[in-house]
Amino acid sequence: MSTTLTVVLLVALAAGWAVTARLALLWWRRLHTDPLTGLANRDALARAFARARRRGLAVGVLLLDLDHFKAINDIWGHAAGNLVLRHVARQLAFHACSHRTALPVRLHGDEFAVQLTDLPPGAAGMRLAEQHAREVAVAIATPVAFGVDQLAVTGTVGAAVSPAGEARLGALLRVADQRMYAGKARRHADPSAVRGWVA
Template sequence: MQRPAKPANEAERLRALRRYQVLDTPREADFDDLVAIATAICDVPMGSVTLIDAERQWFKAKLGMDDAPETDRDTAFCAHAILTPDQVTVVEDATLDRRFHDNPVVTAEGGIRFYAGAPLLTPEGYPLGTLCVMDSRPRELAPPQVKALQALSRQVTALLELRRTARELKLQLEDRAWFEQTLHAFNESLKLENADLTRQLRMDPLTGLANRRALADALEQALAGTAALCVALADIDHFKAVNDTHGHAVGDEVLVRVASSLRVANGEAGLLARYGGEEFALVLPGMDLDAARRHCEALRRAVALASTSLPVTISIGVAARQPGEDKAALLQRADEALYAAKRAGRNRVHA
C-alpha cells in the first residue's frame, strides 16, 4: 500500500480547514442531500463528504457506508485525491492500482473497487477534502458524470462558505438587514445551482436525453390527462454487432448520433428519452395512433438518412393508450409492437 504524501502547503491547508470549524460537527441534511445526488448521478451505492485532518479523514456526510465517523488518513483514498486538487481522481479498479491494491479497505470483504473524488477547494485554492463516490465493483464514469461531480463539490464548498460567513457575520455585523440580504443572496445562488443539478439527475449522461426517471414522470402526467396519448419504443437494429465488430467506443458514438437525429426530427412533439441500452422511448400526448405512426416514420427516416460511413437503422413500436390502462401495460404493448417490427424485418414502424 502506498501511503499518501502530504501537500507542500499542508500547514496552510490545515489552518484553512480549521477556519471552517466543521470538524466533529453533527450531520446536516444539506450535505447529505448533495451526497445523495452525487451517488444517483454516478449510479453508485456509496458516497461521502470527507475532510482530511492532520492524521485522519473525517466524514461530514456519508451514504451506503458503515457508521464510523472517521478513519486513518494513511488508508484514505481522499488523502491521495487532494494531492491533485485541479482534477477529479478516478480509480476504475483499485485492485489494479499500485497505490491501493493491498489497502485494507480494498482487500476487505465487499471492499472498494471503484472510487472518484472531486476535491473541495477553498476560494484560496486549498483542498480541504473531497466529495467522493464509490462502488464495490470496477466501473467507469462518463465525462458528464465527472463534470456533475465537480459541480457538486463546488456546492459542498459553497455550503461550507455559507456556514463560515453566517457565523462570522453574526459575530461582526450589527446591521441585521445587510446580514439577511447576504444570506438570501447565498441561498438564491445555491437554489440556482441545485436546479441545474436536478436537471442533470433527470438526464442520460451519454446522449443528453431524458432518462428513465424523467420518462416515468412524464408518462404519469400524460396518463392523468384526458387527451389522446401514444407511446413509442425505438431500438437500434443490430446494435450488438456494432459493439462486437467496432468496439464500445464506436457503439457510444452511434448512440449519440441516433439520439441527435431523433431529437432534431422529434422537435417539440413529446418527451424523448433513453430507455436503456440501445433503446429509446417517446411520449406523444395529443396524438392518435395514425398520427403517432406517421411521426415515427419520420423519425425512422431521419436516422437512416443521417447514417454515413456506418449505416444505422431503427425499428419502432407504437401503442395508443386504452381506457383504464396503466403505465406498465402501455409500455408493454409498445414493446410488443417493437418486437413485431423487428420480426417483420427491422427498419420499420409497427403501430
C-alpha cells in the same frame, strides 16, 4: 448594523441561494436525464405519462430498438457505440422539436422511446403515432462518421396508443415492444425488406 455589513450579508445570502439553486438544478438533471445522451430518462417518461393521464389525454408511445448495435460495439468499440447513441438522441430531439407534444427518452442500452401526448382518439391517434414512427425510423437512418468509417444506423419502431386517460405506461410499453419485435421478425423473414421497419 452598518450599511457595509448589511450589504456583505445580503451578497453572501444571494450567493448561497444561487449555489443552492444551481445544485438543485444539477440534481434534477441527474434524476431525470440520461447522462450520455441528455434525453429524458425512464423516470421522466413515467412522470410525463402520469401528467398526461391525469389530464385525460390520449398518449402514444413509440419504442425504438437499434438494429445490429451490439455489432457496432464489438467491431468498432464503445466509443463508436456511444457516438451512435448520441446521434440517435439528436435525431429524436430534432423530431421532438417539430412536434411540440413529443418527449424523446433513452430507456437503456440501445432502446429509446418517444411519448406522444394529446393524440386524437381511436384509429386516428394510431395513424398519427405510426406516422411519427415512420418519421423517426427515417430520421435515425443517417450514417454516422467514425474515423474513416461510416456506421449504418437503423432501427425498428413499434407504436402503441392508449385511450384518453386509461392506459398504464407499462402496458403501453409492452404493446409497443411486441409490435417492435413483430416488425423485426417480419424483416428477418424477408431480408430484402427495407431496413428501419415500423410495426
